[in-house]
Amino acid sequence: MNEMIRFSQRLNTRDNTVDLSHGSGGRAMAQLIEALFIKHFDNELLRQANDQAAFNVSAGRMVMSTDGHVISPLFFPGGDIGSLSVHGTINDVAMSGARPLYLSAGFILEEGFPLADLERIVASMGEAAAAAGVPVVTGDTKVVEKGKGDGVFITTTGIGVVPEGVHISGERAQPGDAILLSGSIGDHGVAIMSSRENLEFETTIESDSAALHTLVAEMVAAVPEIHCLRDPTRGGLATTLNELAQQSGIGMRLDESAIPIKPQVAAACELLGLDPLYVANEGKLICICPAAEAERLLAVMRAHPLGREAAMIGTVSADPNGFVEMQTRFGGSRVVDWLAGEQLPRIC
Amino acid sequence: MKYVDEFRDRQLAEQLAKAIAAEADSAREYRLMEFCGGHTHAIFRYGVQDLMPENVRFVHGPGCPVCVLPIGRIDNAIQLVQQHDVILCSYGDLLRVPASKRMSLLKLKAAGGDVRMVYSTQDALRIARENPQRQVVFFAIGFETTTPPTAMAIKQAQTEGLENFSVFCNHVLTPAALTAILGSSESSGSGDVAIDGFFGPSHVSSVIGSRPYEHFAVHYHKPVVIAGFEPLDIMQSTLMLIRQLNAGRTEVENEYTRLVSRDGNTKAQALVAEVMERRAEFEWRGLGMVPDSALQIRTAFAAFDAEKRFALSAVSASDIKGCECPRILRGQKRPTDCKLFGTVCTPENPMGSCMVSSEGACAAYWSYGRFRQTQQQAQ
Amino acid sequence: MCLAIPARVVSIDTASDMATVDLGGVQKTVSLALVEGVQLDDYVLVHVGYALNKLDPEEAERTLQIFAEAGMLREAPS
Numbered sequence: 035m036n037e038m039i040r041f042s043q044r045l046n047t048r049d050n051t052v053d054l055s056h057g058s059g060g061r062a063m064a065q066l067i068e069a070l071f072i073k074h075f076d077n078e079l080l081r082q083a084n085d086q087a088a089f090n091v092s093a094g095r096m097v098m099s100t101d102g103h104v105i106s107p108l109f110f111p112g113g114d115i116g117s118l119s120v121h122g123t124i125n126d127v128a129m130s131g132a133r134p135l136y137l138s139a140g141f142i143l144e145e146g147f148p149l150a151d152l153e154r155i156v157a158s159m160g161e162a163a164a165a166a167g168v169p170v171v172t173g174d175t176k177v178v179e180k181g182k183g184d185g186v187f188i189t190t191t192g193i194g195v196v197p198e199g200v201h202i203s204g205e206r207a208q209p210g211d212a213i214l215l216s217g218s219i220g221d222h223g224v225a226i227m228s229s230r231e232n233l234e235f236e237t238t239i240e241s242d243s244a245a246l247h248t249l250v251a252e253m254v255a256a257v258p259e260i261h262c263l264r265d266p267t268r269g270g271l272a273t274t275l276n277e278l279a280q281q282s283g284i285g286m287r288l289d290e291s292a293i294p295i296k297p298q299v300a301a302a303c304e305l306l307g308l309d310p311l312y313v314a315n316e317g318k319l320i321c322i323c324p325a326a327e328a329e330r331l332l333a334v335m336r337a338h339p340l341g342r343e344a345a346m347i348g349t350v351s352a353d354p355n356g357f358v359e360m361q362t363r364f365g366g367s368r369v370v371d372w373l374a375g376e377q378l379p380r381i382c
Numbered sequence: 383m384k385y386v387d388e389f390r391d392r393q394l395a396e397q398l399a400k401a402i403a404a405e406a407d408s409a410r411e412y413r414l415m416e417f418c419g420g421h422t423h424a425i426f427r428y429g430v431q432d433l434m435p436e437n438v439r440f441v442h443g444p445g446c447p448v449c450v451l452p453i454g455r456i457d458n459a460i461q462l463v464q465q466h467d468v469i470l471c472s473y474g475d476l477l478r479v480p481a482s483k484r485m486s487l488l489k490l491k492a493a494g495g496d497v498r499m500v501y502s503t504q505d506a507l508r509i510a511r512e513n514p515q516r517q518v519v520f521f522a523i524g525f526e527t528t529t530p531p532t533a534m535a536i537k538q539a540q541t542e543g544l545e546n547f548s549v550f551c552n553h554v555l556t557p558a559a560l561t562a563i564l565g566s567s568e569s570s571g572s573g574d575v576a577i578d579g580f581f582g583p584s585h586v587s588s589v590i591g592s593r594p595y596e597h598f599a600v601h602y603h604k605p606v607v608i609a610g611f612e613p614l615d616i617m618q619s620t621l622m623l624i625r626q627l628n629a630g631r632t633e634v635e636n637e638y639t640r641l642v643s644r645d646g647n648t649k650a651q652a653l654v655a656e657v658m659e660r661r662a663e664f665e666w667r668g669l670g671m672v673p674d675s676a677l678q679i680r681t682a683f684a685a686f687d688a689e690k691r692f693a694l695s696a697v698s699a700s701d702i703k704g705c706e707c708p709r710i711l712r713g714q715k716r717p718t719d720c721k722l723f724g725t726v727c728t729p730e731n732p733m734g735s736c737m738v739s740s741e742g743a744c745a746a747y748w749s750y751g752r753f754r755q756t757q758q759q760a761q
Numbered sequence: 762m763c764l765a766i767p768a769r770v771v772s773i774d775t776a777s778d779m780a781t782v783d784l785g786g787v788q789k790t791v792s793l794a795l796v797e798g799v800q801l802d803d804y805v806l807v808h809v810g811y812a813l814n815k816l817d818p819e820e821a822e823r824t825l826q827i828f829a830e831a832g833m834l835r836e837a838p839s
């Protein structure tokens with residue numbers, strides 16, 4: 035791959051910015067693809083440089099998932115929009131119990147976006163994909179006029195294959211099932227807020243953004259009868275539990291003192307008047323399983339780096355209204371409802 | 383978190399619950415109003431009602447400056463953005479409150495209006511410094527806790543000569559609100575909930591001291607206990623109110639002694655007095671015109687008064703038909719008494735402030751407790 | 762109303778009348794313009810970016826003591 039022969043100048047990522055020619059299908063775009071995307075995503079399928087990637091599939095159920103990423107700020111403690119998009123789609127695929135195979139990535143770039151930032155993001159995606167063993171095999175780039183995009187938007191799609199005998203789905207929760215959580219809540223949301231304007235506070239909290247597929251693989255291997263898996267991203271733990279309750283037509287009883295939370299996350303939420311139950315996570319999962327399997331699953335989770343603080347946080351109850359109730363740390367009881375709109379910091 | 387976690391201790395809660403159960407006289411009801419939205423929030427968040435005997439009931443009062451802000455004032459703020467192209471800086475609490483024509487500050491922002499959420503008046507001052515060619519207006523709300531920071535911002539703007547900065551002042555006063563509630567429950571007489579005692583607000587009292595409440599106890603013969611923010615504070619204060627009621631005492635007691643003194647924060651009070659003065663009257667949502675209940679910016683600081691800088695007409699917007707916010711704010715009805723509650727009016731589609739603000743009685747009921755209410759009613 | 766929380770003062774900048782406070786490991790800068798005589802390791806009530814008051818540690822201890830005694834000293838309804 036000799037960039038210098040085909041292009042008159044090396045791509046200058048240090049000083050230059052995205053311009054409309056990068057999305058127009060001509061030489062500039064070809065150079066961008068080669069010097070940035072192919073360089074950092076670096077895999078056989080992508081190097082074939084076709085508009086599509088062709089591969090064989092093994093027998094079994096296939097899973098596909100897609101996500102648009104519009105996060106701001108683009109760079110935050112513990113990650114960036116690039117690593118977030120790779121982890122996010124790997125996780126969505128993995129929550130079906132599937133082994134993720136490949137990713138695609140579509141970029142919508144705003145005219146004027148610094149190439150240095152783009153390279154940083156693409157490099158981060160490449161690292162995340164390589165570490166996870168799930169390559170980005172195909173993609174697309176478009177450029178919009180200045181003012182019509184927020185720097186960069188990324189859409190990732192992932193495919194995977196579900197092992198035989200595994201049926202994980204949101205409507206499978208049964209009364210009596212155990213509700214497990216892989217680790218502390220609120221890390222990602224607090225990390226994002228700490229780097230937003232007007233809410234400056236200093237914390238060492240980093241986003242928990244991570245690819246959970248190897249954790250899921252071990253869990254599913256140990257207990258194929260897992261009923262539900264879901265990662266509590268936007269809207270936090272509370273929203274995801276309510277979704278599952280509604281899908282399965284059951285209720286839940288939680289124990290607040292069993293829910294892991296880092297002291298700094300709790301403190302940041304106190305300062306801003308936020309409820310950590312509604313703050314986003316990007317490297318955690320909820321698992322609903324038959325009660326008899328809970329202990330074994332917890333042991334498997336705790337043995338994995340991403341599940342060290344795994345805990346059983348509640349049980350599924352028979353409840354036609356689908357209420358998620360929680361025994362508070364204080365001894366009383368409260369209902370954990372859906373999030374109404376975006377949670378905003380409050381003074382009252 | 384020191385001075386926070388100890389006041390949420392479960393074991394102490396159980397002991398206090400036993401004490402309350404033992405001392406509450408089963409022959410009577412205790413209807414205790416928590417004036418402050420923060421107390422409402424804490425009661426629901428920790429499930430404090432569950433630890434109370436049946437005859438001890440919390441009545442949720444209007445202590446939510448967002449809840450009592452009339453729609454017309456939000457309409458004014460919207461006018462500032464739409465007609466005068468200002469940068470409007472607002473606390474997060476206000477962004478979703480429904481104004482007239484189904485508008486809100488959040489919807490205005492979505493439509494391209496320059497509305498910016500701030501955590502502090504200092505952020506608003508910074509925005510003014512960074513945008514010298516634009517007018518920047520800070521939408522000031524809150525009871526006496528939040529007023530000193532606004533006064534400070536005005537003084538700072540004056541010192542810096544920050545000419546593009548002004549304040550749209552909607553600060554309201556707690557004693558006046560208490561008077562309005564007590565007055566209404568005494569005089570109207572039809573279907574009103576008699577309130578036996580009050581939890582005084584925690585942080586308002588930290589600023590104004592316990593002294594302003596003393597005449598309530600005397601004049602209206604109701605006990606007041608100034609209660610801290612944490613659930614154990616609320617329980618201890620409940621016990622203190624029960625003791626007063628049992629003994630026929632009507633005093634002002636202070637449970638929140640670690641942050642409230644009789645005189646309060648005199649430095650903050652002096653600052654507010656320097657910059658602001660009382661309005662003759664001010665419209666409160668649900669309470670109508672209340673005399674001596676709100677603050678305006680003094681003439682000496684008129685240069686920073688958005689109401690003087692921009693021609694704002696008083697908009698008297700009526701509440702939505704069927705919305706019971708006015709009576710809920712006075713403790714005369716419960717959220718479940720409102721026909722709109724849970725049907726037309728939900729957190730996703732709030733009709734009135736009580737549902738929008740997380741401090742509002744309706745939002746609190748909805749988020750934390752409505753299921754229990756319906757379960758109890760079904761029994 | 763009035764979401765406010767006590768936090769520990771870990772550094773003071775007298776020139777700007779600001780302080781850094783720590784709550785559970787999270788640090789925030791607040792203005793000291795509304796309080797007086799604040800020293801390092803004092804706890805202040807923090808509200809909308811300002812310190813509103815100093816917490817009295819002795820009173821805090823006394824209050825906790827009262828909670829603890831609630832189970833022991835009981836007044837029967839008269």
